[in-house]
Structure formats: structure tokens, C-alpha cells
Amino acid sequence: MSQTSSSSDFNARLIAVADDVELMLGQLLDEKAFFNEIHRPERLLEAMRYASLGGGKRLRPFLVMESARMLGASGQGVLRAACALEFVHCYSLVHDDLPAMDDDDLRRGRPTVHKAFDEAIAILAGDSLLTFAFDVMGDVPTHDNPAIRAELVVGLARASGLGGMAGGQALDLAAEASATPLAMEEILRLQAMKTGALLRFGVEAGAILGGASAAERQALVAYGLALGAAFQIADDILDATSDAATLGKQAGKDEGRNKATLVSVLGLEAARVRCADLVAEAEGALERFDSRADGLREAARFTMARKS
């Protein structure tokens, strides 16, 4: 496997993409803001900005853009699609942090939206970010071909809803409330839905935008599935081993909640080994793309090595 891109190249590219994403997220919200000069819901708009601007690694948008780029697609349309996915991620953080859900006060080192604003605005800001994601994804500037836009809309909805992220969060809350610990198989299923589905859709969106063949798309989905699983184990390891100052959010939450994770089931060391195996699996899934996929390979390694 060739290694034309170094880890520092990758970090520079991740930061460059995050900058582009930040700019476009702000621009999209600005455009939206001017629909209505009189009697505008300013506080809602402010909460939407607060929830989506000023931070985050922007890993999901990176996956969209890097997989599209690998297949020869780039430009403002790809960036818009990447931002649509990021808006969904941002909405999910706002709603997951609510008192009735995970009840978190801190996110990216800042008060969560319901703390900085209030609960009603946090609910509405999440709703509006989710809704806006489909506006952005479905609209003409995202792609000339409406069939591509419609496919992206449906894919995003499936990754986000009952069968994906929201369903995974419901399973997670049910598991916390239950006296019976989850079986390994159930933990994996839950995590594949809760965090895996959006990450997997990131590369799938890149595949759709880049006009991937069926085989290419299948390879990218295999990569996305392994990456998503590795990402979640790394997250669970960080929760068990890091501190709030490094994470920018509360640490040790899983143990405090008696949450079943691969760390609690396998132990820390075996969880680390499994994470490394999944990263290798993710890299292996990209074989057919040769060195063009080095950015995605680095992303898989980054997933495991990240500190927050």
C-alpha cells in the first residue's frame, strides 16, 4: 500500500476542509437568515449558529469531500452536501445534550445550547438544523442532476432517522434504563446505528457525488462501516481514559451511567486491539483505490489516534 500522503499532510488537509466547511455553514445560515427582514426569529437563528459554527473536527464533511475528491468530484456542490451532513450531526448533538436525553452542560468546551439559551430554543434549533440539512441537500446548487440530489436526501434521511442515528439513540437510552446488560451483538448494532450510520453515509455521499461504480461504492461503504465502528470504540476509550479539559465535554460518563460499551465488555486493552483491527479493516477495504485513498486511510488512523 503506497504512502504518498504523510500524517502532517493529512492534518493540514483536515484543517483546510474544516475551514471551508465553517465558511460554508456560516454562508448557508446567512442566506437563510435574510428570507425575512421583518420579525425574524433572531434567537433561534443565533442558537443555530451557536450549535453549528466555531468548532468541531468536521470529520463527517471531510469524509464526504475526500471520498468525492478521490473519485474526481469537488467544488461548491460537494461542499454543500458535506455541510448538509454536518448540520444533521450538529442537530443531533443539541438534542442529545438535552436534560431529557443525556443531560450534558458542556460541549466543545462551551455551555450546551439549552444552557446558553433555553430548552425550547434548543429543541427548535435542533429541529431547524435538521430541516435545513434537507433544504441544502435537495437544492439545485448541490448538484445539476436532481436524481443525485434526491438520492442524497433519501440517504441522509435513512442514516439519520429511526433506522440510523435517532434509532440508535433510542436503543442507547433504553439500554441505560434497563437492568439487563446488552449483549455484544446488541452493543455493536446500537453503535452502528447511533454513530456509524452518519459516518458511513459520509463516504456514501462522496460515492454518489463522485459517480462511483457499484463496486467502488461497496468498497467505500465497507470502509465507512469499519471506520464508524472504530470511531465509536475510540470514543468509548477516550471517555474511560481522558478528562473533561481534553475532551471539551464531560469524561467518565459511561461508567457513571453503567453504560455497556466495548470498553466495559472487553476491557481497555482488548478494546484497543479491536479498534486497531477495525482501522486495518477500513484501510484494507480501500485497496482498489491505490494511493488515491491515502486521505481516507489517514482518516481511519486519525479516528483511533485522536485525543478528543
Next chain:
Amino acid sequence: MSQTSSSSDFNARLIAVADDVELMLGQLLDEKAFFNEIHRPERLLEAMRYASLGGGKRLRPFLVMESARMLGASGQGVLRAACALEFVHCYSLVHDDLPAMDDDDLRRGRPTVHKAFDEAIAILAGDSLLTFAFDVMGDVPTHDNPAIRAELVVGLARASGLGGMAGGQALDLAAEASATPLAMEEILRLQAMKTGALLRFGVEAGAILGGASAAERQALVAYGLALGAAFQIADDILDATSDAATLGKQAGKDEGRNKATLVSVLGLEAARVRCADLVAEAEGALERFDSRADGLREAARFTMARKS
């Protein structure tokens, strides 16, 4: 203006459409439910069914189907689009009822979702219904032409989000918390967003599905705007004059919250006159369609005459 359809024809048709919608909503949720045989989020799915099945006049779907029918479009695709809009309406009721929002315990004569389940499930059920709406709207069986599906997705998102329903709800909450009463212009703007946008989109969706000309679409939008405004005044009149047993939800809420409505600003009689004027305006906007639009005319009159 011809009167080929009578009021009882209209009621029969409204009920027939509601039956079709109920069936399709259930069918769509069933299809979605089988994505995942192992470890399914059953309680979330149950809450989504509870929130969307078993009641409601289904006025928004009726507007989609009746305006599409008037333009010669019907069938399962139109019904799916109508159901996508209804899922958004159902999600909005679930979230609006939450303790942090309007804090309602009763809806359609039954406990609200967060009462029948819990707050976390209510938030997630709303999120998942909203997300599912875009899945249904964007997917192939809704229309052969992906440009139509993408246009419907974007229109639905705009009617539902910051510039529409969610933004209107944010303005409404801000007004309740404010010491300064809203000006008439602000009340109208708020209501056009909060309830008007989805009703207007109903006929617009019908126009898109029916391949309306620009002039036809403009006429339908004018109808939708007047209908939406009439609907909201009628709602405010019902809140002021009806009781919980008839409404299936708490009555007298507006006065209890010192909410500015056209009833509180104009008084009951002037509000009734204005409502009737808006219904006449809605009917007038349909002139170009002759008797083909009688169903929509009846819908406008129904809006004013309804008891719940």
C-alpha cells in the same frame, strides 16, 4: 361561481382522504419498521405510530391531494407526498406539546406523546418523524421525475424550518415571554409562519405534482395563504369559545398565557368577520379553476366552520 359539490360531498371526501392517508401512514411506518429485525428501537417506533396514526382531520394531506387532483394528478405518489407533509405536521405537534414548549398533556383527546411515553422518546419520535418525511418525499415511488421530488423536498423543508413553522413557533414563544405585546403586523407574520406555511405548502405540493403553470401555481399559493390565515383565526376563536371535550385538547390556553391573537387584538366579532373575509379571499383566488376547485373552496369554508 358554480357549486357542483355540496358540503356533504366534501365531508365524505375529507373522510375518504383521511382513511387513505391513515392507511398509507401506517404502511410507510411498517415498511420502515422492517429495516432491522434484530435489536429494533420498538418503543421509538411505537411512539411514532402513536403520534401519527389514529386521528386528525388530515387537512394538509387533503390540500395536497385535492389540488393535485384538480390538476389531473392522483395515485400512490400523490398520497405519499401528502403523507410526508402529514408526518411533518405530526412531528410538530409532538415537539410543541413538550414541557419546555407549550407543555400540553392532551392532544386529540389522548395523552400527549411525552405523557404516554417519556420526554426523551417524544423528542426522538418527533425527530424521526421529521426525518422520515424527507425519506418518503425524496424517494422514487413518490414521483418518476427526480426534479419534482427534489423540489418537493426543498419546499417541505422551507415550509417547516427557520423561515416557516419552526421559526413561527420560536417567535410565538418569544412573544409569550415578552412584556411588549406584538403588533398586528407581527401577529400575522408569526401565524403565517407557524401554521400558514405548512397549509400553503400543501396546495403548492399539489401544484408541483400536478404540473401547474406559473399562473396556476400563483393562484394556488394565494389560496393557501388566505386559507392559512383563516385557519389560524378560526383556531384562536375555538380556543376562546370551545371546551376541552370538544377540542380534544386544552381550551382557553391563549387567554391563560396572555397570548396575542387576532381574537385578543380585534375582539371575537371582528375576528369572525376577518376570518370570513379570508375565506372569501381564498375562494376568490381559485376563480380561474372554475368548478374543478369546488373541493378546495369547501375546504376553505370548512376551515372556518370546524368545531375542533
